[in-house]
Amino acid sequence: xxxxxxxxxxxxxxxxxxxxxxxxxxxxxxxxxxxxxxxxxxxxxxxxxxxxxxxxxxxxxxxxxxxxxxxxxxxxx
Amino acid sequence: xxxxxxxxxxxxxxxxxxxxxxxxxxxxxxxxxxxxxxxxxxxxxxxxxxxxxxxxxxxxxxxxxxxxxxxxxxxxxxxxxxxxxxxxxxxxxxxxxxxxxxxxxxxxxxxxxxxxxxxxxxxxxxxxxxxxxxxxxxxxxxxxxxxxxxxxxxxxxxxxxxxxxxxxxxxxxxxxxxxxxxxxxxxxxxxxxxxxxxxxxxxxxxxxxxxxxxxxxxxxxxxxxxxxxxxxxxxxxxxxxxxxxxxxxxxxxxxxxxxxxxxxxxxxxxxxxxxxxxxxxxxxxxxxxxxxxxxxxxxxxxxxxxxxxxxxxxxxxxxxxxxxxxxxxxxxxxxxxxxxxxxxxxxxxxxxxxxxxxxxxxxxxxxxxxxxxxxxxxx
Numbered sequence: 001x002x003x004x005x006x007x008x009x010x011x012x013x014x015x016x017x018x019x020x021x022x023x024x025x026x027x028x029x030x031x032x033x034x035x036x037x038x039x040x041x042x043x044x045x046x047x048x049x050x051x052x053x054x055x056x057x058x059x060x061x062x063x064x065x066x067x068x069x070x071x072x073x074x075x076x077x
Numbered sequence: 078x079x080x081x082x083x084x085x086x087x088x089x090x091x092x093x094x095x096x097x098x099x100x101x102x103x104x105x106x107x108x109x110x111x112x113x114x115x116x117x118x119x120x121x122x123x124x125x126x127x128x129x130x131x132x133x134x135x136x137x138x139x140x141x142x143x144x145x146x147x148x149x150x151x152x153x154x155x156x157x158x159x160x161x162x163x164x165x166x167x168x169x170x171x172x173x174x175x176x177x178x179x180x181x182x183x184x185x186x187x188x189x190x191x192x193x194x195x196x197x198x199x200x201x202x203x204x205x206x207x208x209x210x211x212x213x214x215x216x217x218x219x220x221x222x223x224x225x226x227x228x229x230x231x232x233x234x235x236x237x238x239x240x241x242x243x244x245x246x247x248x249x250x251x252x253x254x255x256x257x258x259x260x261x262x263x264x265x266x267x268x269x270x271x272x273x274x275x276x277x278x279x280x281x282x283x284x285x286x287x288x289x290x291x292x293x294x295x296x297x298x299x300x301x302x303x304x305x306x307x308x309x310x311x312x313x314x315x316x317x318x319x320x321x322x323x324x325x326x327x328x329x330x331x332x333x334x335x336x337x338x339x340x341x342x343x344x345x346x347x348x349x350x351x352x353x354x355x356x357x358x359x360x361x362x363x364x365x366x367x368x369x370x371x372x373x374x375x376x377x378x379x380x381x382x383x384x385x386x387x388x389x390x391x392x393x394x395x396x397x398x399x400x401x402x403x404x405x406x407x408x409x410x411x412x413x414x415x416x417x418x419x420x421x422x423x424x425x426x427x428x429x430x431x432x433x434x435x436x437x438x439x440x441x442x443x444x445x446x447x448x449x450x451x452x453x454x455x456x
Binding site for chain 2: 011
């Protein structure tokens with residue numbers, strides 16, 4: 001995790017609060033996504049794993065597939 | 078290539094204008110700028126209008142209100158830099174010798190379009206996963222606080238300072254100063270940023286007239302030289318990108334210093350794009366006006382206040398004055414012009430000779446911003 005925040009005011013359609021992070025991937029790319037974790041479990045340097053999975057629904061009720069992070073099982077920090 | 082001068086400046090009060098439209102606000106700002114210039118409006122040869130959410134041909138709608146018809150009008154959208162880019166385009170038209178008198182204006186009626194905060198483009202992958210404008214700056218704030226070992230109370234001082242400046246500006250939205258405690262205790266929008274660290278959604282308009290040396294010679298005592306007006310677009314964010322230092326602002330500012338033949342040490346005051354408290358620190362450090370990681374300590378010492386070593390956002394900035402997107406970049410220049418002419422009243426910066434205005438806004442997937450502008454004005 002390069003940086004993170006807890007979003008408490010979001011666009012319509014999102015239920016707050018949620019944890020959002022900017023994450024440096026080993027491949028040299030920095031991407032933004034939600035983190036499936038308690039806010040107290042994440043700080044700068046926390047190791048997370050990227051998953052591509054359903055992250056919610058759009059305004060017509062269709063599933064939205066997106067990037068989401070989970071706490072890494074083997075902590076690299 | 079011709080020199081360019083800003084001669085007339087006008088702006089409306091920034092705030093919630095429920096009873097007015099953007100067209101009406103724009104017309105008021107245009108008339109004030111033209112009166113201030115002392116130039117007949119029939120002498121205006123072209124106009125550039127910045128806005129973000131105002132829809133089709135807002136510039137023509139504003140100008141029809143004041144009877145300015147037939148002239149070439151160009152509408153400009155460039156996120157939060159829209160007004161600044163309208164001014165840059167106007168200055169290029171004069172520099173190129175195409176026109177002698179060109180109007181640059183910016184308008185926005187934000188409160189009729191959004192309930193709360195504006196959102197990034199909803200088709201962007203980052204927006205789909207839940208990124209907000211406040212979220213972007215919250216992550217920058219977390220990283221800055223981590224990298225430079227500063228705390229939230231130090232960051233909140235930026236909001237306190239700018240609302241203190243705004244209280245001296247009759248055109249600003251915030252009328253009363255706030256305390257650090259009030260900033261920290263206001264509702265959290267995206268950790269750590271609170272409501273009082275976010276620029277308020279407001280309505281407003283601003284306009285300036287830019288002229289060639291031929292015209293400037295007749296109204297010399299009203300003129301300020303627009304010595305540089307630079308624009309750059311955002312840069313790819315990689316794992317090498319530093320969220321706590323803005324290379325985009327640095328490059329845009331360095332190009333402006335080079336064009337203007339001045340350095341950051343020559344700047345008497347700056348209006349910078351403080352859309353959030355953290356943004357002001359990133360802007361002034363990126364532009365070389367304060368050392369990296371040092372700005373919040375300078376604010377605590379009073380260096381960036383009116384009366385300090387280098388006043389930042391004497392108008393109140395976006396945090397104090399308000400942020401009607403398209404109007405913001407022009408309003409910054411209105412303040413700089415008034416400061417350089419010695420017409421800023423209670424906010425006057427003593428001995429102001431060189432003023433800098435900086436805008437930066439927008440974002441798209443994987444890129445740190447849409448557009449960044451720096452204008453340098455010299456008296």
